[in-house]
Amino acid sequence: MNDATPACWDLLDDQAATVAGMIGQILQKPLRELGPEQARALVDSTPSTDPITPLDHVGQLTVPTRSGTIAARLYRADGTSPDGAAPALVYLHGGGFVLGTLDGADELCRAIAAGSGWTVVSLDYRLSPENPYPAALEDCLDAYAWLIRSAPDLGIDPDRVAVGGDSAGGNLAAALCLHRREEGSALPVAQVLAYPAVDDRFTRASWSDFADAPLLGAADAQWFWEQYVGAGHPGGDPLAAPMRARSLRDLPPALVVTAEVDPIRDDAEAYAQRLRAEGVEVSSTRYTGVFHGFFTEVGVFAQTKAAIDEVCVYLRALA
Template identity: 35%
Template sequence: MNDALRPDVQSLVDAFSTLGVKPHEQLGVLAARRAMEQVTRSQSERAPIALVHDVKITGGDGHIPARVYNPAPREELPLVVYAHGGGWCLGSVHAADGPCRRLARAARAVVVSLEYRLAPESPFPAPLADCMAAVDAIVADPGLVGARPTRIVMMGDSAGGNLVLGTALQRRDAGLTSADALVLVYPCVASPHTNARPSMRENAHAPVLTKSTMAWYWDTHLDGRDADARVDILGRTDLTGLPPTLVVAAGLDPLRDEAIELAQTLQEVGVTTSVLHYPGAVHGFWSLDGVLEQAAELDGDIANFMAAL
């Protein structure tokens, strides 16, 4: 499944080359975080939203910040609880501000973006504990974020997809009420050290995310711990009992095949699952709408999935 570079992706690759962009594992955590925040330069102008406000939500060890995007404060709307990507050690509410605004408008939904703790300062299981506690709090009382939800969707991209899926499974195991749906955008669900799937070889040196960068994220997140099934989720033996799920895979992503395999596994165990494969797309494309055309396409596809629930 070899995907050719789209013209907009080629332009991005050329820009990275001109700027001398280095892989995150060569930069180190602090410099990589600064570089990650520059993603906003590749995003379109921020879309206006009727109400945007910051709140504090219960986390795994105290409170964590969150940002709420409400396109129609007087209406009852779907609620999306969102966990950003960044390899569990990069990323922020600020970097995800543009995509969350687009999603709130496209899906006509309240979006709550979580600022969970990051590794290496707070390695596994801290990010997962924050997401679990935040979802628990919001589901128990949506008024905390000013919402009166018609339904609740949990969404994450990349490492955020891992956290959202891990949270859904923990809630299932605890006998807690599930969200109405999951949206997992190019999720990381398998160890890059043992991943022999074709996309990990074909896209080992792909634009935006390489195999070595993914391995660095993984190791930083785990901080020497063994990867248990809360992280290496494709190693789990039981993925039943989850709500309807949308899985998004990008053609030029090392994680492409694990996302597709996850969708197939969910379908096989009876979870209502939709899978979208974006040919020629790179990992992280949803956050790069200013330069990559498929970001807007994904906005529409997520909105359609939510409307059909």
């Protein structure tokens, strides 16, 4: 590390520090200065022709929503009969509500399906700022409801469906659970939240301690939030920022994964602590030496494999 390197980078392990340096070479400007189109061109993943985790069945879906349709991708674990009734995880990719694609979450979804035996359904919700809040949440709510209705046709058990996501996707997963609780609908059997963006106040210590973290600094994270809700949004809406909910009681059990060097870390861990305090069964793990975004980097970090293994063990215990 040189004198220009932020102090928080000293917490990264060797592999994470190397990757952080590579990201710095690719992103010559902060994401907020690149803007949505250029950031997508630099960051979003392209399809893999040789996946790390091959599966016999990966299928494309078109899911109806109140605003039209969205794309989805279904991953069926090898040895699972399409005529059976497998448990399923609805997965919502990250990307600050602005970035992210089905391809970017592809390796992760493959690994979870293979390791857990669960079917994984990955959703390609609409992105901001072109489609601001609540568009992405509405897509996820509608797609989840459709999946429950269509479960028998998809070889899925409608009584064993969980929801999960990373970063912005973790926000959407948590908000989906809150919305379904409020409307009295059947809840997911669990929520799997990887460094979820759950608060809109940006005041906990990690926002200053890791303001210059790799990939996602504090200023970029707040810029993403403004793209999602709009610069003039008054704040305090629990379906936009789940930590604002008056109560977290009666929500599904949760597995919360965080990264040590991440401005969002303390918000996500506070959400886990509040869930636990309000009677929700919670398992929470902080992965040291890595930064925001590590969970989807299959084959890059040892911590990624450990976190995916933790998710798979957690899901298998639910089945």
